[in-house]
Amino acid sequence: LMFGKARTCNIVTVPEHEPSECNIVILGAMGSGKSALTVKFLTKRFISEYDPKLEDTYSSEEVVDQQQVLVKVMDTADQDGPVNCERYLGWANAFIIVYSIDNRSSFEACQQYLETVTLYSKGLQPEAPVILLGNKVDMERYRQVSKADGAALALRFGCLFFEVSACLDFLSVQHIFHEAVREVRRE
Numbered sequence: 001l002m003f004g005k006a007r008t009c010n011i012v013t014v015p016e017h018e019p020s021e022c023n024i025v026i027l028g029a030m031g032s033g034k035s036a037l038t039v040k041f042l043t044k045r046f047i048s049e050y051d052p053k054l055e056d057t058y059s060s061e062e063v064v065d066q067q068q069v070l071v072k073v074m075d076t077a078d079q080d081g082p083v084n085c086e087r088y089l090g091w092a093n094a095f096i097i098v099y100s101i102d103n104r105s106s107f108e109a110c111q112q113y114l115e116t117v118t119l120y121s122k123g124l125q126p127e128a129p130v131i132l133l134g135n136k137v138d139m140e141r142y143r144q145v146s147k148a149d150g151a152a153l154a155l156r157f158g159c160l161f162f163e164v165s166a167c168l169d170f171l172s173v174q175h176i177f178h179e180a181v182r183e184v185r186r187e
């Protein structure tokens, strides 16, 4: 009986929890490369001069693991740490917190963002994934933050950790954003 039913039924079922949209907010100190990373992800190009005060949200139709998703990226432009967080806390499905590996103070600024975001996210059902991201690995010679320091901070806040460069290959930048989508799907 069950066999007969299965053969005549051609409906493709998509699990209902699979989100077709994913809102990602990029946070971090000025100059850490948030806009460069966002622009690289969206256009495959590295734009070296980007208005540091410009905050905007961009959309891109992506295919992640054979599934379509509309990724929206809010490229923030905070000048003094996590203020007016309401504008993104409720909106975001995932958070990427960026520092520059050649700038110790940008790394220290991440802690405040991690505190704000993880405190908020822990109260959510499902939790919103958080990624700590060390940018500018092409500046290895001027490194001020070791990979171990980045990994330790991520471990402390229970988030993912990557290092990348907005001016090197596109695929490794794309990978970060796609990992955020995968994490959201997993939640």
Ligand code: GDP
Pocket (backbone or CB within 6 Å): 028, 029, 030, 031, 032, 033, 034, 035, 036, 037, 047, 048, 049, 050, 051, 052, 135, 136, 137, 138, 139, 164, 165, 166, 167, 168
């Ligand atoms: P934001 O304030 O976080 O949005 O930072 P921007 O994206 O505007 O970048 C700040 C500066 O760092 C600019 O001069 C960029 O050209 C530069 N920059 C951004 N990403 C990288 C990177 O991966 N490597 C290097 N060498 N410079 C970068």
Ligand code: MG
Pocket (backbone or CB within 6 Å): 034, 035, 036, 050, 051, 052, 053, 054, 075, 076, 077
């Ligand atoms: Mg910017």
